[in-house]
Amino acid sequence: MKYNFDRLIDCSETNSLKWDTHSLKEQFKTDDVLPFWVADMDFQCPQPVIDALKKRVAKEIYGYSWHTTPSYLNAVANWMRRRHKWRIDTDWIVYSPGIVPATCMLIQTFSNVGEKIIIQPPVYYPFFTAIENNGRKLLTNQLNYENKKYTIDFDDFEEKAKDPLTKMFILCSPHNPVGRVWTEKELRRLGDICLENDVLIVSDEIHHDLILSGYIHTLFSTISEEFEKNTIMCTAPSKTFNIAGLQISNIIIPDEKMRELFNNTIVNRNGIMIPNAFGIVALIAAYNEGEEWLDQVLKYIEANFKFLKEFVNEKLPNVDFIDPEGTYLAWLDFNRLGMSDKELREFMLKKAKVALDGGKIFGPGGEGFERINVACPRSLLKECMIRIENALI
Numbered sequence: 001m002k003y004n005f006d007r008l009i010d011c012s013e014t015n016s017l018k019w020d021t022h023s024l025k026e027q028f029k030t031d032d033v034l035p036f037w038v039a040d041m042d043f044q045c046p047q048p049v050i051d052a053l054k055k056r057v058a059k060e061i062y063g064y065s066w067h068t069t070p071s072y073l074n075a076v077a078n079w080m081r082r083r084h085k086w087r088i089d090t091d092w093i094v095y096s097p098g099i100v101p102a103t104c105m106l107i108q109t110f111s112n113v114g115e116k117i118i119i120q121p122p123v124y125y126p127f128f129t130a131i132e133n134n135g136r137k138l139l140t141n142q143l144n145y146e147n148k149k150y151t152i153d154f155d156d157f158e159e160k161a162k163d164p165l166t167k168m169f170i171l172c173s174p175h176n177p178v179g180r181v182w183t184e185k186e187l188r189r190l191g192d193i194c195l196e197n198d199v200l201i202v203s204d205e206i207h208h209d210l211i212l213s214g215y216i217h218t219l220f221s222t223i224s225e226e227f228e229k230n231t232i233m234c235t236a237p238s239k240t241f242n243i244a245g246l247q248i249s250n251i252i253i254p255d256e257k258m259r260e261l262f263n264n265t266i267v268n269r270n271g272i273m274i275p276n277a278f279g280i281v282a283l284i285a286a287y288n289e290g291e292e293w294l295d296q297v298l299k300y301i302e303a304n305f306k307f308l309k310e311f312v313n314e315k316l317p318n319v320d321f322i323d324p325e326g327t328y329l330a331w332l333d334f335n336r337l338g339m340s341d342k343e344l345r346e347f348m349l350k351k352a353k354v355a356l357d358g359g360k361i362f363g364p365g366g367e368g369f370e371r372i373n374v375a376c377p378r379s380l381l382k383e384c385m386i387r388i389e390n391a392l393i
């Protein structure tokens with residue numbers, strides 16, 4: 001079927017984190033703003049997901065559910081094989097309600113208090129809290145930024161990996177917020193350094209299905225058998241199919257010993273084993289029947305990025321648009337306006353009246369940037385940009 005992503009869907013009275021006025025007041029101290037912050041889409045979900053959920057609701061019983069059913073496990077494994085050319089054993093799949101809680105528990109399982117973990121800022125901000133709030137030390141391998149392009153500082157990465165206290169590297173691939181889809185060559189170099197220095201890789205690939213045309217996403221674990229063994233891959237249908245509220249993700253751990261250790265943390269020590277009944281249904285329908293929707297939504301997102309780039313280039317001469325390669329998150333550099341982060345925040349919220357994610361929360365290198373979620377009807381994105389343009393006059 002042909003989807004209409006221009007359609008505005010009313011999210012009021014859905015307790016939406018992104019749209020609810022109480023939520024907005026809590027996050028931004030105002031609800032008089034248009035939201036483009038948190039990473040979920042304002043689009044209708046795939047029709048097969050909606051139909052499967054309706055069918056499940058009609059059963060009229062919503063008791064505990066279980067996920068180690070062939071329909072669930074095969075849906076995940078088949079998606080990895082079909083879309084990402086990775087053959088996995090269904091035993092490798094560990095359910096988690098989310099990648100953020102899983103990251104915290106991976107840190108608890110595979111490192112000790114006082115040990116060090118590498119991340120690559122500016123990067124998804126819950127990585128910072130997951131590391132620091134668990135008493136581990138943060139090692140920041142800040143990305144290089146030159147000529148509106150991000151690259152990895154490998155020398156710095158190697159130096160940090162060599163530290164005997166470094167136990168883990170949390171990779172964000174594709175990278176949120178800078179939008180890089182790392183090349184196989186870049187990933188191989190990171191993986192080799194980790195192998196040489198006995199550093200475990202947690203590869204957060206939640207955005208792995210959101211790849212723009214012309215780019216190829218390489219699943220970290222597919223690069224070599226050695227990489228596969230030294231990598232814990234975090235994946236989910238949540239970003240791909242706009243079902244984040246249904247809280248279902250999968251942590252793929254090929255190494256049996258590591259899987260046992262993680263299962264002990266997640267199930268025995270934290271009591272997490274019962275997935276959301278609707279999450280399971282949505283995952284199965286999305287992975288088995290959602291591809292047509294995904295291919296259409298990617299085209300729409302790509303056209304939104306094109307619109308945004310043209311708008312910025314034509315109407316905001318002091319703002320830089322960073323060409324994205326993946327995700328649906330635009331990363332804009334406002335540094336040439338000369339505002340402090342506080343001034344930029346006030347400007348967006350009070351003058352332009354748009355709620356974006358301020359770059360500073362993504363750590364070093366994020367200062368003066370803003371992240372805009374473009375997974376919304378184009379009319380909304382246009383309104384966002386007109387508000388910013390008018391506020392700058």
Ligand SMILES: Cc1ncc(COP(=O)(O)O)c(C=O)c1O
Nearest residue numbers: 039098099100101124176206249
């Ligand atoms: C890189 C990355 N990891 C994890 C998440 C969230 O994961 P979850 O909702 O499964 O906890 C996001 C959400 O934006 C993300 O961008």
